Amino acid sequence: MTSDSTGPAASYPPALTTISEDPLVRESIVASLVTAITPTESFYVRNHFSVVPAIDADKWRLKVEGMVHQPLELTFDELLSLPSVESVVTLECAGNSRSYLTPPAEGIAFGHGAVSTARWKGVSLAQVLERAGVSEDALEVVFHGADTGEEEEDGVVYSTELPYSRSLPVDTAMRPELLLAYEMNGEPLTPDHGFPIRLLVPRWYGMASVKWLTRIEVVDKPFEGFFQKRRYVFIDEGVEDGPVRMPVTSLKVKSVITSPRHGEVIQPGDFVIRGFAWSGEGEVTVIEVTTDGGRTWSEAKLLGDSNPNAWREWKLPWKATVPGHFIFKVRATDSSGNRQPMSIPWNFRGYANNGIHTLAVEVPSVKK
Numbered sequence: 001m002t003s004d005s006t007g008p009a010a011s012y013p014p015a016l017t018t019i020s021e022d023p024l025v026r027e028s029i030v031a032s033l034v035t036a037i038t039p040t041e042s043f044y045v046r047n048h049f050s051v052v053p054a055i056d057a058d059k060w061r062l063k064v065e066g067m068v069h070q071p072l073e074l075t076f077d078e079l080l081s082l083p084s085v086e087s088v089v090t091l092e093c094a095g096n097s098r099s100y101l102t103p104p105a106e107g108i109a110f111g112h113g114a115v116s117t118a119r120w121k122g123v124s125l126a127q128v129l130e131r132a133g134v135s136e137d138a139l140e141v142v143f144h145g146a147d148t149g150e151e152e153e154d155g156v157v158y159s160t161e162l163p164y165s166r167s168l169p170v171d172t173a174m175r176p177e178l179l180l181a182y183e184m185n186g187e188p189l190t191p192d193h194g195f196p197i198r199l200l201v202p203r204w205y206g207m208a209s210v211k212w213l214t215r216i217e218v219v220d221k222p223f224e225g226f227f228q229k230r231r232y233v234f235i236d237e238g239v240e241d242g243p244v245r246m247p248v249t250s251l252k253v254k255s256v257i258t259s260p261r262h263g264e265v266i267q268p269g270d271f272v273i274r275g276f277a278w279s280g281e282g283e284v285t286v287i288e289v290t291t292d293g294g295r296t297w298s299e300a301k302l303l304g305d306s307n308p309n310a311w312r313e314w315k316l317p318w319k320a321t322v323p324g325h326f327i328f329k330v331r332a333t334d335s336s337g338n339r340q341p342m343s344i345p346w347n348f349r350g351y352a353n354n355g356i357h358t359l360a361v362e363v364p365s366v367k368k
């Protein structure tokens with residue numbers, strides 16, 4: 001973590017691009033992601049339905065039921081009275097960078113900005129599940145949000161009352177870093193980010209972090225909900241017995257350049273290339289940057305301390321000596337040996353694109 005990741009969120013003008021008003025989808029402008037903690041007003045938003053639930057925290061209840069020894073119904077105040085945990089966590093939408101896929105993939109056309117980092121505060125999910133006592137025969141934990149709506153696929157409309165629900169294997173749900181979060185950057189969650197409580201699943205793509213949480217259900221069968229089986233799956237269709245659906249889970253190793261931005265004019269002289277890198281499958285260990293379109297690569301310096309749940313800042317000094325156009329790229333490797341691929345892996349819905357961030361800059365022959 002860098003020093004500015006431990007303090008309060010910097011005050012910074014909102015830096016979001018609206019991709020869709022209905023449902024609300026906004027992405028961060030990558031060149032504006034200059035602080036390790038993204039100010040809440042610049043944090044990307046991904047809703048699936050038109051209506052953002054307006055929840056009265058006094059009336060809100062969190063039910064924990066199903067295969068538990070002691071079903072619970074917690075009020076907001078009861079949850080707040082439990083021991084709290086704070087942690088800096090990066091969220092990235094599974095559809096981030098989708099628009100760079102060729103041929104185009106189905107879904108919201110995100111650039112590279114559906115990724116942001118906040119300091120979250122909440123209650124350990126494991127603590128609440130332990131209190132309820134998960135049965136030995138349980139297989140998964142299902143998280144239900146308060147939002148409902150309609151989705152269409154292949155001409156079939158899935159109920160107007162379709163809830164946003166997702167499940168996790170029991171082992172994953174019991175991991176200590178999972179939070180029932182009620183604060184983001186030192187303030188109560190905003191309605192867009194899941195007020196009053198959201199699940200936070202560090203190191204997994206954002207779809208797992210269910211917002212506006214109202215019910216936790218422990219089950220002994222695989223959950224078959226729309227957003228579990230029809231979305232957020234890699235579909236392998238060339239298989240004789242029908243398509244195989246593999247769930248989208250942990251964040252693939254990835255990096256972005258936040259400075260310079262694409263098209264920037266860099267004056268001759270010294271410049272510092274900067275960005276962030278993250279992985280849900282290990283620590284980021286190496287950042288390589290090219291400024292000549294991939295002919296040569298230099299290792300960037302990783303800044304601050306490693307936090308397994310959040311991105312890490314990096315920088316590389318560069319000297320602009322000759323005029324011309326230069327292609328910059330960044331490639332990250334993690335401690336499990338995963339390295340960003342040079343060619344982008346394609347899948348029908350364009351999930352988990354960890355292709356290499358590439359941009360072009362200009363060094364003018366005379367000062368512009």
Ligand code: MTE
Nearest residue numbers: 044045046047048093145164206207210211
């Ligand atoms: N939870 C509910 N209830 N409804 C949603 O539409 N979107 C999911 C997840 N949780 C969603 C949700 C997706 S796909 C992502 S990427 C994250 O929330 C986005 O969280 P954010 O809007 O706070 O950035």
